[in-house]
Amino acid sequence: VALAGLLMTLPHFISEPYRYDNTSPEDMPQDFKASLCLPTTSAPASAPSNGNCSSYTETQHLSVVGIMFVAQTLLGVGGVPIQPFGISYIDDFAHNSNSPLYLGILFAVTMMGPGLAFGLGSLMLRLYVDINQMPEGEPQEHMFARP
Structure with a gap:
């Protein structure tokens, strides 16, 4: 269980820092379909593809997903x-x-x-996504991980 907890924190340290996208939903066209790879690119609504994803981005996302999968599996096996x-x-x-x-x-x-x-989770939502890179602004702004 302890190893699973350590593995779950690993993606925070190996991933690139979080970049906030300033685009608001009101500014987007109706047929806009966001790319899951890069916030500056978009794919047509009729034909979504991974053509605009770099192989490095795909590999990095896949490794993070793999680490989280292993950590969740260890947590389940260790906690049962x-x-x-x-x-x-x-x-x-x-x-x-x-x-x-x-x-x-x-x-x-x-x-x-x-x-x-759940109580600790609600307290954590008041913090910025990257705690060590706190931006200027109020916690009520959209840059904070609030529901």
Whole structure:
């Protein structure tokens, strides 16, 4: 699980810095279809293609996706045994009078995890995408990762 966490942070350090696109949706033509590779290029709405992507960009995106896939797989494989093995361990080795308390603590901590993650996630949305390259401006501007 720890290795998965470290792997999930790796794309932040190996990717290029985030570049904010100042184009607003009102300025775009109706038939505009944005390229997923470069913010300055566009593909026709009728024929989207990767012809305007450089091989370096495609390779870099593919490596980041691969790292995230491996990290998520490790997290899933490492996190699955906690619940069934934890319950079995408590049931086998805890005293009969203490077993319900320990199981209650295990389930409570399991339920508090996602709530804590959503709370911390909402705090993180107040930060700029690249924390070490904070632009001038207010957090209410579109440059910040807000929903």
